[in-house]
Amino acid sequence: MSTAVNVLRAQSVPARYDTTSRVFHWLTVVLVLSAAMLGLWIAHAEPGEAIKMTLYNLHESIGVTIGLVTLARLIWRLGHPAPPLPADLPDALKLAARLNHGAFYLWLLVMPVLGFIATNAWGFPLTWFGLVPLPDPVGKNVPLAEMVTFAHRLMAWSLIGMIVLHVSAALWHQFVRRDGTLRKML
Numbered sequence: 001m002s003t004a005v006n007v008l009r010a011q012s013v014p015a016r017y018d019t020t021s022r023v024f025h026w027l028t029v030v031l032v033l034s035a036a037m038l039g040l041w042i043a044h045a046e047p048g049e050a051i052k053m054t055l056y057n058l059h060e061s062i063g064v065t066i067g068l069v070t071l072a073r074l075i076w077r078l079g080h081p082a083p084p085l086p087a088d089l090p091d092a093l094k095l096a097a098r099l100n101h102g103a104f105y106l107w108l109l110v111m112p113v114l115g116f117i118a119t120n121a122w123g124f125p126l127t128w129f130g131l132v133p134l135p136d137p138v139g140k141n142v143p144l145a146e147m148v149t150f151a152h153r154l155m156a157w158s159l160i161g162m163i164v165l166h167v168s169a170a171l172w173h174q175f176v177r178r179d180g181t182l183r184k185m186l
């Protein structure tokens with residue numbers, strides 16, 4: 001009898017992501033929210049000159065770290081597939097979830113590259129957290145800097161939109177559909 005109950009329970013509780021994938025996920029959340037807040041602060045809240053260079057350095061160093069963490073996360077992900085989506089989820093929503101997750105990976109790889117090119121092209125090579133000088137493969141080039149900064153901003157705002165969508169979906173799964181999706185990542 002208890003075996004039958006356990007089998008039923010195992011079927012109704014979805015498998016979780018492995019520990020490393022969960023650590024990658026929540027580390028990414030902290031880093032991305034920090035980078036986004038610093039980026040918005042620099043671009044829109046007119047920080048004083050005294051603090052501005054520190055904010056740039058923090059934003060850019062965290063951004064580069066996100067690129068590296070995402071690369072490591074993707075390599076890990078190749079050998080550790082995600083647990084399945086709820087079987088009764090409509091196909092359109094399954095597709096939306098996959099597109100959303102795929103776009104996150106793409107954005108979190110491309111945005112740091114654009115930001116890195118931007119800061120070099122503006123003439124401000126980056127020293128990672130003030131400790132490790134990074135190469136400057138581009139050199140000062142203002143027209144290039146304007147172009148890649150524009151692309152970086154477009155990607156930043158679309159990333160914010162994707163995060164709103166993703167978190168809304170997580171809350172919908174948790175509180176409306178109650179299908180255990182959030183638990184897979186906790």
Ligand code: HEM
Binds near residue numbers: 036113114115
């Ligand atoms: C995934 C990582 C990153 C995220 C989420 C991010 C996010 C942002 C955001 C939200 C903004 C403000 C957009 C606006 O103008 O409204 C911004 C601006 C900027 N970011 Fe990033 N960023 C990332 C990585 C980087 C990296 C690695 C660098 C450079 C090494 C960088 C350099 C810049 C620069 C130069 C600006 C323009 C700031 C200004 O207006 O002067 N970013 N970023």
Ligand code: HEM
Binds near residue numbers: 025097104166
């Ligand atoms: C910066 C914000 C975030 C980013 C960039 C992000 C990114 C991702 C990515 C890339 C995946 C797919 C993992 C994979 O299958 O390889 C994922 C899954 C997931 N995320 Fe987030 N996430 C963010 C915030 C959050 C928050 C705040 C929550 C909870 C409220 C959350 C809940 C989940 C859940 C439950 C899954 C698993 C979905 C499923 O089973 O298909 N995420 N996230």
